[in-house]
Amino acid sequence: MAKIELSFYPGCSSQKGATSSNYLVSAQxxxxxxxxxLNEIPDWNCCxxxxxxxxxxxxxxxxxxxxxxxxxxxxxxxxxxxxxxxACWLSTRExxxxxxxxxxxxxxxxxxxxxxxxxxxxEANVRHMVEVLVxxxxxxxxxxxxxKPLEGLKIAGYVGCQTxxxxxxxxxxxxNPMYLDNIVDAVGAESIPTxxxxxxxxxxxxxxxxxxxxxxxIKGILEAAYDNGAxxxxxxxxxxxxxxxxxxxxxxxxxxxxxxxxxxxYSTLMSVAFGRSAKDAALDGHVIPAKQLEExxxx
Amino acid sequence: MSDLNTSMIEKYRSSFLKEVEANxxxxxxxxxxxxCGVCSGSCPLGKHWDHPPQEIxxxxxxxxxxxxxxxxxxxxxxxxxxxxxxxxxxxxxxHIMHGLAVYSKRLGLTPKKQPTAEFSQIFWDNLMKKGRVxxxxxxxxxxxxxxxxxxxxxxxxxxxxxxxxxxxxxxxPMEAFGGHGVKSPGDLQKIIKKAQEIEESKxxxxx
Ligand code: SF4
Ligand code: SF4
Ligand code: SF4
Ligand code: SF4
Numbered sequence: 001m002a003k004i005e006l007s008f009y010p011g012c013s014s015q016k017g018a019t020s021s022n023y024l025v026s027a028q029x030x031x032x033x034x035x036x037x038l039n040e041i042p043d044w045n046c047c048x049x050x051x052x053x054x055x056x057x058x059x060x061x062x063x064x065x066x067x068x069x070x071x072x073x074x075x076x077x078x079x080x081x082x083x084x085x086x087a088c089w090l091s092t093r094e095x096x097x098x099x100x101x102x103x104x105x106x107x108x109x110x111x112x113x114x115x116x117x118x119x120x121x122x123e124a125n126v127r128h129m130v131e132v133l134v135x136x137x138x139x140x141x142x143x144x145x146x147x148k149p150l151e152g153l154k155i156a157g158y159v160g161c162q163t164x165x166x167x168x169x170x171x172x173x174x175x176n177p178m179y180l181d182n183i184v185d186a187v188g189a190e191s192i193p194t195x196x197x198x199x200x201x202x203x204x205x206x207x208x209x210x211x212x213x214x215x216x217x218i219k220g221i222l223e224a225a226y227d228n229g230a231x232x233x234x235x236x237x238x239x240x241x242x243x244x245x246x247x248x249x250x251x252x253x254x255x256x257x258x259x260x261x262x263x264x265x266y267s268t269l270m271s272v273a274f275g276r277s278a279k280d281a282a283l284d285g286h287v288i289p290a291k292q293l294e295e296x297x298x299x
Numbered sequence: 300m301s302d303l304n305t306s307m308i309e310k311y312r313s314s315f316l317k318e319v320e321a322n323x324x325x326x327x328x329x330x331x332x333x334x335c336g337v338c339s340g341s342c343p344l345g346k347h348w349d350h351p352p353q354e355i356x357x358x359x360x361x362x363x364x365x366x367x368x369x370x371x372x373x374x375x376x377x378x379x380x381x382x383x384x385x386x387x388x389x390x391x392x393x394h395i396m397h398g399l400a401v402y403s404k405r406l407g408l409t410p411k412k413q414p415t416a417e418f419s420q421i422f423w424d425n426l427m428k429k430g431r432v433x434x435x436x437x438x439x440x441x442x443x444x445x446x447x448x449x450x451x452x453x454x455x456x457x458x459x460x461x462x463x464x465x466x467x468x469x470x471x472p473m474e475a476f477g478g479h480g481v482k483s484p485g486d487l488q489k490i491i492k493k494a495q496e497i498e499e500s501k502x503x504x505x506x
Contacts, residue, residue, distance in 0.1 A: 019469050053400070059495075209415040239452035285467045
């Protein structure tokens with residue numbers, strides 16, 4: 001297959017020393033194996049995520065994303081924009097659609113961008129990495145690259161909200177998406193298609209501002225994974241990953257549970273299954289180590 | 300009471316619905332709600348909302364201006380997009396909730412110390428400094444937002460979490476000095492300032 005070239009929007013949380021830096025490392029490894037070349041958008045800025053609305057209002061928020069798209073159109077001409085963070089993908093795609101529908105907004109965003117000599121056209125497609133996997137590579141394409149099937153592992157696919165709604169992955173249902181389960185199967189592990197919390201919200205950014213309320217939901221997500229006999233959870237979203245992993249101690253303390261559930265990315269699974277090292281899969285970046293994956297990687 | 304609030308009350312005295320349509324992001328959709336209740340049943344933190352989305356839409360039409368704009372319900376929206384995916388009438392409910400929250404804040408009607416309103420502002424200010432979010436400072440300002448004493452207490456409660464994250468190289472204490480950013484934060488700030496001015500002038504024109 002020919003090399004796929006994409007204009008890459010990594011997002012703040014994947015930068016070195018940030019909460020999902022391990023996502024970036026494993027995604028890069030995965031892309032190397034799949035012959036996908038990621039061309040980072042030069043000088044990209046934060047998209048404001050979903051929570052930025054309360055500080056930024058409408059136009060300033062849309063303009064943040066318009067700047068990223070404009071930079072991509074200028075420097076990575078003709079390439080589709082791809083994001084690994086659900087919130088980055090969502091804000092960027094949402095901004096593009098809003099500026100497309102609303103002519104005044106389009107003009108206003110361009111008036112703002114011209115302050116720094118930038119011009120937004122809104123031609124580039126905005127995609128999530130998962131779309132590239134499902135639509136361009138395909139489950140069979142993933143299967144072909146597997147050198148070390150993740151045999152014997154039972155993995156709950158936690159899709160969460162924003163990779164799934166409002167845009168979602170073409171052909172998948174909002175209520176019961178299957179692509180993550182299909183990826184789990186493709187790398188040789190056992191999926192749990194009836195994992196009932198697969199699209200449950202974890203609280204998102206409100207895990208910061210409303211910790212008790214959010215942790216109650218996170219508890220449900222973890223509990224259901226245990227009830228289904230999962231060895232670990234896999235997710236496509238950096239915030240889902242962080243929220244379900246890093247608060248397990250606090251939840252255990254509050255509810256007397258004994259959660260110790262590893263939470264990994266689809267790119268972690270693929271990096272290991274494609275035969276790469278624990279380091280390339282960024283297994284050292286987990287607060288709760290995924291020991292079974294480490295064993296397979298070190299074999 | 301803010302001047303903006305007073306003039307909006309005068310201008311739209313007869314219809315809060317019209318006020319919402321003219322000033323709230325995606326507000327023109329409110330009248331399309333058919334009160335089926337699907338959104339309220341889908342809202343993850345719904346049990347904590349005094350007025351879930353369906354009720355808010357009903358209250359807007361019933362002219363319950365103070366109750367809606369002074370409520371902290373819409374600040375509990377997690378942006379999960381359940382409601383949007385399910386609403387039979389296709390209302391962009393998430394954005395209307397965000398829009399109502401921002402509008403209430405503009406008018407000075409948001410309840411004091413609403414934690415998500417505060418966090419949202421802290422997040423925005425953090426990202427505007429360098430163009431990218433500095434997670435360490437974000438965490439610190441959130442911990443310390445209620446003063447030094449509370450801050451130390453919060454930091455102690457999250458100490459183990461922080462140590463775990465540092466061990467996994469997913470939190471970097473050096474971020475407190477400098478950290479990631481765009482090449483020219485000044486340029487970015489100029490762009491956003493302009494966007495804010497345009498948005499502000501639209502609101503003033505609506506007065
Ligand atoms: S959504 Fe999060 S990670 Fe993505 S750019 Fe925005 S703040 Fe950064
Ligand atoms: S599950 Fe949580 S982090 Fe993931 S998209 Fe939903 S709110 Fe955001
Ligand atoms: S789901 Fe849509 S139509 Fe039904 S109550 Fe909510 S907003 Fe109204
Ligand atoms: S997007 Fe907001 S309003 Fe809609 S269901 Fe989720 S939390 Fe509720």
